[in-house]
Amino acid sequence: MKRLVVGNLKSSLVSRGDRNDYVREFVDLFGDDIVSRVDVVVCPPSVYLESFIDVLSSHVSLGAQQIFWDDHVSRTGAVSPPVLRDFGVSYVIVGHSEQRAFMHVTKEDIQKQFLLALSFGMVPILCIGESRDEHQQGRSGDVLTQQLLDVFSSLVLSSDVQFVVAYEPVWAVGTDDVPSAESVSIARRSIQRFLCSQFGDDCLDRVSILYGGSVDAGRVASLCGESGVDGVLVGRASWNPQSFFDLVRAVSEL
């Protein structure tokens, strides 16, 4: 598997001008050969998904930041699963800590979103992570296992199903405070143990484990290279195409 870099643009493009500039610069930079050594996903704000169809290439896929938890046509404001599929969206972020905290998305909703993404042919990127208190109390492993159980305990998945788990400590998202490579590696191993016990050892050939939280080109060697994860989920460092590209280049050199 190639390393995977997912850019989460969140709500960073605040005007159509910003969006146009981003798409233009992104298309110029991400045509480079370096990008072919890494799998890249860009997740724009939902209202701009259609404009990003132009950035797709064999090495850059389109991701969505959210998906509604059912596909009924009478859901005011919902980001509809069939529309995401129709736009060519391949990946969907589910369970992000900002959605858990600010949009009150519950663990039941997250399980439904995960399943719905799969049933519409998209790869869910399941975000899990502990709070600062839980980290300081040494409870990170238990919290991660519980969040995985919340999604997987009652699921029977086919043996070729593809998904991504992103370890995103809540205290590292948007803060510039990052865990050590050793601490990311411990989290990676506990996620791997869980997945292997649930789905068998070969699931690691098709399930990527990412790290997310204050990643940039300077920190990626430690947070991704040394920790042994399969890639990174990036917020702020993807909000400018040049810094996103620098990060992808740094990952291609790991």
Ligand code: PGA
């Ligand atoms: P950050 O965001 O890189 O800005 O910390 C990461 C995320 O929210 O996925």
